[in-house]
Amino acid sequence: MQRVLGEILQWTYPADAALSHWLRHHPNLGARDRSEVAEAVYDVLRHLRRYRQFGESGVGPASRRLAILGLAATLGAEALTDGMDAAEAEWLQRVSQIDLATLPRAVRGSIPDWLDERLGAMDSPETLIEALNRQASLDLRVNPLKVERDAMLTELQQGAGRYEPVAMPYSPWGIRMQGRPAINRWPQFENGSIEVQDEGSQLLALLVAPRRGEMIIDFCAGAGGKTLLLGALMRSTGRLYAFDVSAARLARAKPRFARSGLSNVVPVVIDSENDARVKRLAGKAQRVLVDAPCSGIGTLRRNPDLKWRQHPEALAELGQLQERILNSAARCVAPGGRLVYATCSLLAEENEVQAERFLASHPDFERLDAAEILAARLENLKLDGPYVQLRPDVHGTDGFFAAVFERKKKGAAAGAGEAADAGEAEAEMPAEAPAEDAAAGPQDQPD
Numbered sequence: 497m498q499r500v501l502g503e504i505l506q507w508t509y510p511a512d513a514a515l516s517h518w519l520r521h522h523p524n525l526g527a528r529d530r531s532e533v534a535e536a537v538y539d540v541l542r543h544l545r546r547y548r549q550f551g552e553s554g555v556g557p558a559s560r561r562l563a564i565l566g567l568a569a570t571l572g573a574e575a576l577t578d579g580m581d582a583a584e585a586e587w588l589q590r591v592s593q594i595d596l597a598t599l600p601r602a603v604r605g606s607i608p609d610w611l612d613e614r615l616g617a618m619d620s621p622e623t624l625i626e627a628l629n630r631q632a633s634l635d636l637r638v639n640p641l642k643v644e645r646d647a648m649l650t651e652l653q654q655g656a657g658r659y660e661p662v663a664m665p666y667s668p669w670g671i672r673m674q675g676r677p678a679i680n681r682w683p684q685f686e687n688g689s690i691e692v693q694d695e696g697s698q699l700l701a702l703l704v705a706p707r708r709g710e711m712i713i714d715f716c717a718g719a720g721g722k723t724l725l726l727g728a729l730m731r732s733t734g735r736l737y738a739f740d741v742s743a744a745r746l747a748r749a750k751p752r753f754a755r756s757g758l759s760n761v762v763p764v765v766i767d768s769e770n771d772a773r774v775k776r777l778a779g780k781a782q783r784v785l786v787d788a789p790c791s792g793i794g795t796l797r798r799n800p801d802l803k804w805r806q807h808p809e810a811l812a813e814l815g816q817l818q819e820r821i822l823n824s825a826a827r828c829v830a831p832g833g834r835l836v837y838a839t840c841s842l843l844a845e846e847n848e849v850q851a852e853r854f855l856a857s858h859p860d861f862e863r864l865d866a867a868e869i870l871a872a873r874l875e876n877l878k879l880d881g882p883y884v885q886l887r888p889d890v891h892g893t894d895g896f897f898a899a900v901f902e903r904k905k906k907g908a909a910a911g912a913g914e915a916a917d918a919g920e921a922e923a924e925m926p927a928e929a930p931a932e933d934a935a936a937g938p939q940d941q942p943d
């Protein structure tokens with residue numbers, strides 16, 4: 497535990513990758529030990545700032561003190577009695593009695609100052625930070641091409657009842673479970689009937705609202721989490737371009753496309769947001785989704801190391817990339833078509849500030865009320881528009897943002913330069929390996 501923490505805290509690799517690598521190199525550990533190490537490591541990542549402060553008063557190597565705190569929090573202090581010396585036991589007893597309410601918010605919630613400043617400006621920052629520090633449930637989505645949610649729910653309640661599967665509160669395709677079942681070995685996963693996907697990501701499909709036969713672009717498709725649901729809602733008709741600059745991520749999407757039974761997805765590795773193949777689609781797509789690269793701060797429940805790996809300078813660079821992607825994606829939208837911008841961030845600079853900047857520089861687009869679009873489909877989801885902003889403490893989802901824009905029809909946009917892009921010759925697209933040919937590969941992270 498002490499050694500794996502030492503490696504992860506170098507921040508050379510994302511924590512999940514570093515932990516898996518370490519566990520692979522320790523095959524002698526049993527399943528229970530592995531799960532206990534993983535739980536304790538994640539606990540330390542969640543509470544690192546506070547634990548480091550507590551550790552200052554202790555003795556011995558710092559990583560050992562962190563390991564003790566993580567193990568004591570996840571297994572209980574009694575489980576450590578035999579492994580600690582008297583000084584360590586006395587220190588643990590002492591720090592366990594510290595009243596957390598006396599600590600500054602950023603230490604209590606274990607977040608860096610730059611993040612505390614930003615989250616502190618939002619409503620109810622305390623409950624938000626607390627929720628971001630809790631482990632997330634496992635969110636599944638059924639594949640509507642293959643199965644009804646309620647039928648799958650009944651099947652899982654019978655076969656995997658110990659994980660307490662329940663219908664999600666909002667997503668019509670969602671099933672929520674507790675614990676960490678290895679679902680990638682389940683037949684329902686292998687045959688493409690279920691996928692891992694956070695509820696917020698599922699709801700995004702309702703904002704894109706793709707229809708049969710349309711041309712849709714998923715501009716930042718990554719490992720295909722959002723593409724899969726969009727393709728299924730199109731009933732595998734029309735054409736769904738899955739763009740990404742990362743060949744590795746798109747390669748991970750291909751087996752998922754294959755499992756899902758979709759035949760309308762065209763994965764395309766682009767050089768950049770200005771790739772010629774993007775330009776050829778100017779004005780062509782009825783719907784374009786930009787699931788933008790972002791800080792991922794909304795996913796801290798699953799990736800607590802992000803708060804330590806991210807920093808404000810990187811945010812500024814990300815902001816410029818988000819703006820460039822949004823501008824290029826907008827050119828692909830047909831008159832009357834829809835552009836959806838989404839992030840798994842809670843930070844204004846990646847969310848509403850980007851959306852407002854886009855609107856100000858694109859007079860040929862108007863904003864639709866994203867909250868109203870969702871409310872029309874989900875009676876129990878009450879949001880203040882015009883954007884969709886989901887929070888773990890309020891909605892039980894990852895932190896999530898979405899804005900919806902519509903490109904004005906030609907007459908309405910007269911004089912607005914961007915609309916001139918619309919109506920170019922049919923795009924010639926590259927021949928990419930069809931999804932059905934894809935080889936099996938690893939399961940993606942929840943998205």
Ligand SMILES: C[S@@+](CC[C@H](N)C(=O)[O-])C[C@H]1O[C@@H](n2cnc3c(N)ncnc32)[C@H](O)[C@@H]1O
Binds near residue numbers: 716719722741769821
């Ligand atoms: C939030 S992730 C997308 C997750 C994905 N939509 C899913 O649901 O699995 C953002 C993606 O943007 C991609 N990206 C980064 N720069 C890009 C660019 N200039 N154009 C297109 N995609 C880009 C990254 O490779 C990454 O896969």
